[in-house]
Amino acid sequence: MKFLEDIDTRPLLLVPVLALLAWPLIGSGSTWLTLTVAGLAMGMIIFIMASGLTLVFGLMDVLNFGHGLFIALGAFVATSVLGAMGDWTGSGTWWHNMVAVLPAMLIAMAVAAAVGLAFERFIVRPVYGQHLKQILITMGGMIIGEELIKVIWGPQQIALPLPEAMRGAVLWGDAAIEKYRLLAVAVGLAVFVAQMWVLGRTKVGLLIRAGVQDREMVESLGYRIRRLFVGVFVAGSALAGLGGVMWGLYQQNVVPQMGAQVNVLIFIVIIIGGLGSTGGALIGALMVGLMANYTGFLAPKLALFSNIALMAGVLLWRPQGVYPVANR
Amino acid sequence: MLIVTLLGLAFAPFLFPGVKALSVAAKVLIFVVLVAGFDLLLGYTGIVSFAHTMFFGIGAYGIAISSNTWGPTWGALATGFALSLVLTLLLSLAIGLFSLRVRAIFFAMITLAVAAAFQTLASQLSDFTGGEDGLSFKLPELLLPSTEFSEAPFLGVSLDGRLLCYYLLFVLALGLLLSLLRIVNSPFGRVLQAIRENEFRAEAIGYRVVVYRTLSSVLSALYACVAGAMLALWLRYNGPDTSLSFEIMMDVLLIVVIGGMGTIYGAAIGAVLFLLAQSYLQDLLRLASEAASAWPVLAALLSPDRWLLWLGLLFVLSVYYFPTGVVGRLRSRAALTSLSSQARSKDVA
Numbered sequence: 001m002k003f004l005e006d007i008d009t010r011p012l013l014l015v016p017v018l019a020l021l022a023w024p025l026i027g028s029g030s031t032w033l034t035l036t037v038a039g040l041a042m043g044m045i046i047f048i049m050a051s052g053l054t055l056v057f058g059l060m061d062v063l064n065f066g067h068g069l070f071i072a073l074g075a076f077v078a079t080s081v082l083g084a085m086g087d088w089t090g091s092g093t094w095w096h097n098m099v100a101v102l103p104a105m106l107i108a109m110a111v112a113a114a115v116g117l118a119f120e121r122f123i124v125r126p127v128y129g130q131h132l133k134q135i136l137i138t139m140g141g142m143i144i145g146e147e148l149i150k151v152i153w154g155p156q157q158i159a160l161p162l163p164e165a166m167r168g169a170v171l172w173g174d175a176a177i178e179k180y181r182l183l184a185v186a187v188g189l190a191v192f193v194a195q196m197w198v199l200g201r202t203k204v205g206l207l208i209r210a211g212v213q214d215r216e217m218v219e220s221l222g223y224r225i226r227r228l229f230v231g232v233f234v235a236g237s238a239l240a241g242l243g244g245v246m247w248g249l250y251q252q253n254v255v256p257q258m259g260a261q262v263n264v265l266i267f268i269v270i271i272i273g274g275l276g277s278t279g280g281a282l283i284g285a286l287m288v289g290l291m292a293n294y295t296g297f298l299a300p301k302l303a304l305f306s307n308i309a310l311m312a313g314v315l316l317w318r319p320q321g322v323y324p325v326a327n328r
Numbered sequence: 329m330l331i332v333t334l335l336g337l338a339f340a341p342f343l344f345p346g347v348k349a350l351s352v353a354a355k356v357l358i359f360v361v362l363v364a365g366f367d368l369l370l371g372y373t374g375i376v377s378f379a380h381t382m383f384f385g386i387g388a389y390g391i392a393i394s395s396n397t398w399g400p401t402w403g404a405l406a407t408g409f410a411l412s413l414v415l416t417l418l419l420s421l422a423i424g425l426f427s428l429r430v431r432a433i434f435f436a437m438i439t440l441a442v443a444a445a446f447q448t449l450a451s452q453l454s455d456f457t458g459g460e461d462g463l464s465f466k467l468p469e470l471l472l473p474s475t476e477f478s479e480a481p482f483l484g485v486s487l488d489g490r491l492l493c494y495y496l497l498f499v500l501a502l503g504l505l506l507s508l509l510r511i512v513n514s515p516f517g518r519v520l521q522a523i524r525e526n527e528f529r530a531e532a533i534g535y536r537v538v539v540y541r542t543l544s545s546v547l548s549a550l551y552a553c554v555a556g557a558m559l560a561l562w563l564r565y566n567g568p569d570t571s572l573s574f575e576i577m578m579d580v581l582l583i584v585v586i587g588g589m590g591t592i593y594g595a596a597i598g599a600v601l602f603l604l605a606q607s608y609l610q611d612l613l614r615l616a617s618e619a620a621s622a623w624p625v626l627a628a629l630l631s632p633d634r635w636l637l638w639l640g641l642l643f644v645l646s647v648y649y650f651p652t653g654v655v656g657r658l659r660s661r662a663a664l665t666s667l668s669s670q671a672r673s674k675d676v677a
Binding site (some may be wrong): 127133136140141143144263275304311 | 370374426433434436437440441444445448452488579585634635640641643647651
């Protein structure tokens with residue numbers, strides 16, 4: 001298998017190793033299974049949100065601290081759309097619910113993409129290549145966006161209940177697995193496969209990957225990496241919007257500050273994965289999701305610190321993240 | 329302008345009588361130290377830390393927890409202060425070594441994560457930190473407002489412990505600011521600026537970039553910790569919202585940018601301007617919001633609760649168009665006038 005030899009397989013083992021290590025600590029097998037599925041679902045949602053950010057960084061060296069804004073925006077758009085379609089979410093049949101959730105996702109993605117386009121034009125573009133200013137400016141953009149969300153939807157917490165048919169759990173042996181988590185894993189896998197296909201099998205993907213490796217060389221071959229970058233930024237924003245919808249449904253409520261909260265998790269994920277690496281982001285997201293659920297069960301107060309410890313451990317092993325991107 | 333600020337702060341209790349004015353002045357002193365320490369990191373070394381408020385909080389909690397558990401004695405204050413300094417030192421050293429080893433940009437992200445985790449932890453360990461409610465505590469009697477040193481008020485101001493506390497903060501802030509100026513103008517400060525301008529060249533000349541960056545972040549964290557202790561001394565209260573919240577981090581960033589990055593003086597001037605504006609901007613917004621009540625959208629935009637929106641806009645605009653801040657502007661103008669006067673004297677000759 002030539003294909004497998006090309007891939008560095010050791011990081012792939014991290015996720016199952018982490019899951020197996022947690023088993024004896026938790027003790028009961030059915031609880032472990034429940035937590036593992038929950039962790040994988042959470043990880044998949046985080047991956048959807050993080051993948052855009054890591055590509056944006058890899059391609060153009062732009063670190064977007066405002067990424068959380070698109071997540072919050074997606075979730076809030078979803079509350080409006082789902083709220084308007086109360087008849088469809090209230091009914092117990094699967095396809096009625098899907099008819100409600102799908103447009104919510106699509107509209108959230110469209111809004112996030114549009115705002116992402118504006119954000120790129122007005123906030124990010126004037127400060128290309130200046131890291132310090134980028135961090136300051138995107139942080140400022142995030143604050144402005146958060147306040148605008150408060151102006152539009154109000155500062156209070158809004159409930160975002162799951163549609164009827166997605167509530168409840170599937171019993172498998174003793175383990176209860178929530179239906180929505182299975183859906184989240186499925187959507188996450190679909191996004192991952194689609195992304196892998198675009199990046200690995202299309203010309204645009206080839207250019208993006210080449211741009212991540214060496215921007216100047218791609219430019220000197222006559223491709224406009226700037227235009228490509230805008231596309232990736234908008235797509236990343238749309239994915240963040242989708243992730244926001246999923247995250248809001250996962251938490252079943254949304255607050256304007258959610259963007260900043262999720263941002264922290266996403267940063268940990270992309271650092272673990274190696275800035276610019278999609279596969280690394282997946283591994284990082286799954287590990288963070290699992291870790292958050294295990295420690296949430298074992299020692300709830302340490303949940304966020306356990307993820308930082310995880311990141312510290314990974315950085316000790318591979319200082320550039322599990323899949324370092326060349327030349328940077 | 330700097331002299332006006334200094335004199336204004338020195339005689340604040342006599343110039344602006346009243347409790348509110350005095351507490352604004354004290355807050356200015358605290359923020360001068362906090363922001364000047366941050367400027368060492370952002371303006372001189374060129375790295376962004378979002379954990380500055382975490383160390384601010386550690387300093388404040390050090391004083392609060394020790395006075396709460398061991399009673400209002402000087403010994404308790406000193407122990408709490410020393411413990412918080414040690415904790416700050418260790419924590420900032422660990423964060424710095426971990427994140428600066430690879431890429432300076434990790435630092436911003438990792439500090440953000442650690443600060444968020446710390447804030448959650450502080451509000452959850454309610455037995456120890458008082459949780460969301462925070463801690464109120466007593467100080468040694470010398471610093472309490474009820475302690476009167478003389479019966480007759482001096483120049484219309486009663487000489488009480490509160491005044492003593494204010495001057496304690498004033499001396500501390502002045503000393504710390506001078507020490508920071510000494511640091512940035514020393515050879516060490518030069519190396520930091522060299523790293524900011526070109527990391528690669530600094531390394532090539534033979535300076536260990538990681539070591540210098542870490543030292544700079546540790547120093548800046550220690551200043552934040554002292555500022556936190558000052559805050560706790562003044563307020564006799566500490567909670568997550570007063571010292572750890574993200575809004576304070578935003579304030580610090582704004583003050584640095586408005587005052588001028590990489591100037592240290594900018595911290596003093598920025599803090600004065602910002603804190604004055606902060607008090608009045610909300611009043612102004614309230615007026616504007618009432619005036620605009622006919623248009624609900626505009627009124628919502630202008631409501632005093634949304635003042636962070638306007639601060640954010642101000643922040644973005646000032647990073648674009650005003651990156652050197654007030655002090656930078658004044659300096660370039662001073663340089664221009666001295667140039668033109670030189671040219672004129674040459675013409676005369």
